[in-house]
Amino acid sequence: xxMLFQVLILLLLLPLGYMLLMTASEIPPYGLKExxxxxxxxxxxxxxxxxxxxGRNLVANIVMEYRxxxxxxxxxxxxxxxxxxxLTLKTAKEATGKKxx
Numbered sequence: 001x002x003m004l005f006q007v008l009i010l011l012l013l014l015p016l017g018y019m020l021l022m023t024a025s026e027i028p029p030y031g032l033k034e035x036x037x038x039x040x041x042x043x044x045x046x047x048x049x050x051x052x053x054x055g056r057n058l059v060a061n062i063v064m065e066y067r068x069x070x071x072x073x074x075x076x077x078x079x080x081x082x083x084x085x086x087l088t089l090k091t092a093k094e095a096t097g098k099k100x101x
Contacts, residue, residue, distance in 0.1 A: 028035050045062050053061040063071055 045066060046058070049058050049061050049066070050056075053065045055061045055065075
């Protein structure tokens with residue numbers, strides 16, 4: 001049974017490792033002008049960010065106005081992870097406390 005489980009894990013990890021290596025080989029060099037991250041969206045943020053939003057801090061404007069939903073989802077994921085950790089630790093503490101009684 002243990003051998004079957006190890007083979008199953010290997011069959012799942014090999015394609016995942018292959019996809020990871022193929023993805024990493026397609027990453028363009030750092031600083032390349034034609035990188036997908038250096039596109040028209042960045043130029044628009046820099047050129048019109050202050051006048052469209054009206055704030056003084058361009059970074060805060062981008063995070064809160066242009067990327068607001070993305071930031072909200074990130075905060076929700078982090079909050080959920082913290083709550084899960086606290087609940088896990090609380091459950092583990094209660095389980096060890098009951099065994100000692």
